[in-house]
Amino acid sequence: MDNIKSKNILVTRSSLPPFNEFVEKIKPLWDTAKLTNMGELHKELESELKRYLQVDNITLFVNGHLTLELLIQAMNLTGEVITTPYTFASTTHAIIRNGLDPIFCDINKDNYTIDTNKIEQLITNRTSAILPVHVYGQVCDVNTIQEIAKRNNLKVIYDAAHAFGVKKDGVPIGNFGDASMFSFHATKVFNTIEGGAAVYHDENLNTILYQLKNFGIMSQVDVEEVGINAKMNEFQAAMGLCNLKYLDREIKRRKYLVEIYREKLKRINGIRIIPEQEGVESNYAYFPIIIESNEYGLDRDQLSKKLESYHIYPRKYFFPLISEFNCYKDKFNSNLTPIAKNISRKVLTLPLYTKLKEEEVEFICDIIGKRK
Numbered sequence: 126m127d128n129i130k131s132k133n134i135l136v137t138r139s140s141l142p143p144f145n146e147f148v149e150k151i152k153p154l155w156d157t158a159k160l161t162n163m164g165e166l167h168k169e170l171e172s173e174l175k176r177y178l179q180v181d182n183i184t185l186f187v188n189g190h191l192t193l194e195l196l197i198q199a200m201n202l203t204g205e206v207i208t209t210p211y212t213f214a215s216t217t218h219a220i221i222r223n224g225l226d227p228i229f230c231d232i233n234k235d236n237y238t239i240d241t242n243k244i245e246q247l248i249t250n251r252t253s254a255i256l257p258v259h260v261y262g263q264v265c266d267v268n269t270i271q272e273i274a275k276r277n278n279l280k281v282i283y284d285a286a287h288a289f290g291v292k293k294d295g296v297p298i299g300n301f302g303d304a305s306m307f308s309f310h311a312t313k314v315f316n317t318i319e320g321g322a323a324v325y326h327d328e329n330l331n332t333i334l335y336q337l338k339n340f341g342i343m344s345q346v347d348v349e350e351v352g353i354n355a356k357m358n359e360f361q362a363a364m365g366l367c368n369l370k371y372l373d374r375e376i377k378r379r380k381y382l383v384e385i386y387r388e389k390l391k392r393i394n395g396i397r398i399i400p401e402q403e404g405v406e407s408n409y410a411y412f413p414i415i416i417e418s419n420e421y422g423l424d425r426d427q428l429s430k431k432l433e434s435y436h437i438y439p440r441k442y443f444f445p446l447i448s449e450f451n452c453y454k455d456k457f458n459s460n461l462t463p464i465a466k467n468i469s470r471k472v473l474t475l476p477l478y479t480k481l482k483e484e485e486v487e488f489i490c491d492i493i494g495k496r497k
C-alpha cells in the first residue's frame with residue numbers, strides 16, 4: 126500500500142508490446158530503408174485491421190484527427206454538420222477546418238452520445254451530414270440515426286476514436302453509417318503510437334483518401350488533388366502489428382478492472398456510473414463517473430483535487446464543452462445543450478489501463494469512498 130501511495134497513477138498509460146518483438150518487426154527496415162510512404166508493414170497492418178474490424182474498406186492515416194478531416198473532405202460534405210459538443214477538440218475542429226458549420230445537438234443522459242430525439246429539429250436545407258461520437262466507446266443509437274439520415278438524405282460519419290473493437294448485436298462498430306474514424310493514439314485501447322483509420326462502405330472513397338493523404342500524388346507525373354501529408358509510417362505500422370496480437374487479452378484485463386470499479390463504487394451515494402449497454406461488446410476504453418455533489422458532499426473539482434493529493438490523476442474528459450472553448454467564444458451557446466453542459470461539469474474519468482493493478486483500483490475506490 127505504501128508503494129501505491131508514493132506512485133503517480135495517471136488516467137492512462139500506453140500499451141507497449143514486448144521490446145524484442147518490436148525490434149524484430151522493425152529489423153527489415155534496416156535492409157530496405159523504406160521507412161514510410163505505404164511500405165510493407167503499412168500494407169500488412171491495413172489488411173490485419175480490415176480483418177480484425179470486419180469492414181469493407183480501410184485507409185490508414187498518421188493520426189485520428191487527419192483521418193476525420195480528410196474523410197469529411199473526401200465525402201464532399203457541405204453547409205452544416207450535426208454533431209455534439211461533448212467530445213475531444215478534434216471532432217469539431219475537423220468540421221470547421223473543412224469550412225463547414227457544426228450544429229451542436231445535445232447528448233442523452235444515459236450514455237452521453239447524441240440524443241436522437243433532438244437531431245431532426247436541427248436539420249435545415251444546409252445540413253449534409255450527422256457526425257455522432259461513440260464517446261468512451263459507448264455506442265450511439267445507430268439504428269435511429271440511420272433512419273433519420275435516410276429520411277433526410279444525409280450522410281453519417283461516426284467519430285469512433287474511442288470505439289476500436291466494439292460490437293453491437295454482434296456487428297463490428299465500423300459497419301454503421303457511411304464511414305467511421307478510429308484513433309490509434311498512444312492513449313487508446315489499440316495504439317500505433319499516433320495513427321488512425323477511416324473505414325467506409327463506398328469503395329470509391331479509397332482513391333480519393335489515398336490521394337488526399339499523399340499530396341494528391343498518384344504517380345511521379347500525376348498529381349490529381351490538392352492533398353496533404355497524412356501517411357502512417359512503417360514504425361507506427363510495426364507498433365500496431367505488435368500491439369494487435371495482445372489486444373483481446375488487453376480488453377479482457379480492462380473488463381476485469383472495470384468490474385472491480387463498478388462493484389466498489391456502486392454503493393457510494395452520489396457517484397453515478399454509466400450502465401452497461403445491452404447487446405454491446407465493449408472495449409472498456411474509459412471509466413467515467415458522474416459526481417452528484419448534493420448527495421456525495423464534494424463536487425467534481427473537489428474530488429479531483431482530493432485524488433490528486435494521493436497522486437491519482439483522473440481527467441475531466443470532456444470539460445469544457447467544445448462550445449465553451451476560447452477559440453469558439455461567441456460562436457456557440459452551451460446553454461442550448463443543457464445535458465452536455467451538466468455532465469461536463471460533473472464528470473471525472475478515472476485511471477484505466479492494462480498495467481493498472483487491482484489494488485490500485487481498490488485504493489482509488491477507497492479514497493472516493495472516504496468522501497471527506
Ligand code: T4K
Nearest residue numbers: 135136137138139188189190213215286308309310311312
Ligand atoms: N475524436 C475523439 C473523440 C478523440 O478522443 C480524439 C483523441 C480524436 C478524435 C483525435 O484522435 P488523434 O488525432 O489524437 O488520434 C488525449 C489524446 O492525445 C487524444 O488522442 C485523445 N483523443 C484524448 C481524449 O486524450 P490529452 O491532451 O488528454 O493527452 P495527454 O498528453 O494529457 O495524455 C493523457 C495521459 O495519457 C497522460 O496523463 C499519460 C498518458 N500517456 C500520454 C501519452 C502522450 C501515455 O501513457 N503515453 C503517451 O504517449 O489528449
